[in-house]
Amino acid sequence: MPGSRDADAIAIVGGGPAGALAAASLAQADRRVFLFDEKLAWEKPCGGGLTHKALEHWPFLRQAVVDRNWVTECELIAPSGHRVSFPLAHPIAIFSRCVLNGLLLDRAARCGAEIIRDRIVGLERTANHWQIRSRRSSWKVAYVLIAAGARNPFRRRLCQPLPPQDLMITAGYYIPGRSSVMRIQFLANVHGYVWLFPRTDHLSAGICGRMQQNSAAKLRKILERSLASFDLDYKNCAFYSHLLPSPRAETLHALAVSGDGWAMVGDAAGLVDPLTGEGLYYAMYSAELLSQALVNHQPDRYPDLLRQHCLPGLELAAKMSDRFYAGRWMGESVLERTIQFTTRSPSFRRLMSELFDGTEPYLNLRRRIYRTLPAMLFESLVSRCGGRAGRTATAPIAAG
Secondary structure (H helix, E strand, O other), rough: OOOOOOOEEEEEEEEOOOOOHHHHHHOOOOEEEEEOOOOOOOOOOOOOOEEEHHHHHHHHHHOOOOOOOOEEEEEEOOOOOOEEEEEEEEEEEOOHHHHHHHHHOOOOOHHHOEEEEEEEEEEEEOOOOOEEEEEOOOOEEEEEEEEOOOOOHHHHHHOOOOOHHHHEEEEEEEEEOOOEEEEEEEEOOOOOOEEEEEOOOOEEEEEEEEEOOOOOOHHHHHHHHHHHOHOOOOOOOOOOOOEEEEOHHHHOOOOOEOOOOOOEOOOHHHHOOOOOOOOHHHHHHHHHHHHHHHOOOHHHHHHHHHHHHHHHHHHHHHHHHHHHHHEOOOOOEHHHHHHHHHHOOOOHHHHHHHHHHOOOOHHHHHHHHHHHHHHHHHHHHHHHHOOHHHHHHHHHHHHH
16 A cells, blocks of 8 residues: 555556466466556547457457457558458457556456556665555565656666657547448658547547658648548547657667666557557457566566567568568559559458457568469459459548
8 A cells, every 4th residue: 555665566557468467477476566646547549449460369358248349340541542442350459548458457456456546756775675656655666667658757867768759659549430341541751651440429520640750730630631531520620749769679679678677668658560559469468478477487588588488570671661661663663553453452451450459460471462463463364454452442532
């Protein structure tokens, strides 16, 4: 409780999915855990999508009796306005972040973690423990786990903050509506995309782009043009803006995630897919890996576990990202070619479905593309020369 002193305790700063999952895992292993968050379960701007990969890894998220929306179809839209829809082999569960955080925090509390609604304002390291201070009290703990987002105030205290080159800006609206289709619209000259993720009673409609190239105001204008093209009324809806990590390959390769008596997980550690912006899976997985290391009394193993299980795929995604958003292939932008191949090639369409539901890892992607490229080219050529799919699967819309 506030004011208690426990030299063997672990303090978790941040009550999002990463912090809450770590709190539950550590408390289940009979570790004394204090989780601090001044807001606890609250609505957050990101989509809240959990892929089949995540639901298989943490089945309690599938089984929980809470509101979520099951998305069964994806629509991709090229900068030119051409679009393609395809079914997902495995539905994606899209949660309100308030609901998801509440579920994970309740689970942590049931496991024995002490949830404290307060803001941590100071960390001081002594010879063998941390003294942490909130606005109302202080605690003496053995270990500090930071799960408080990409620009938390403690990152500068513990290691180097992420520079603008490794951050993206998100901006968006909550718009009333229901759907079972998620939409992603790629944009010319923007390293990012517009998304429409349908939750249970509203759409999370947003845009992301690299911080170095964009401002929130610029992205907001682009988003509003796109929403108008979808006939979505955003004018009386709540607006948000947020920063997310989008690390370069060299940043991931040299990533500092832990030190003497401390570690970071999720967004705080910079563990977000630089190609898609997906963060929930990596937030929770990093929390799980750190918890394993702490339970086994081997906290120094955490960076090695990340290098084994997470970082190779993220580094490959970072290398692919520039080529995907700004590269050209066969005389056309990669974005346009992606939509064309998805439209015309059943083999490529299956590949895209598996990428979106998380069952096709990046490390297998290049090998699979090379193996199936002849079939994809043949299917695309047949469709272009009069195949039925080529005449019906695309339709132009106004680009954002």
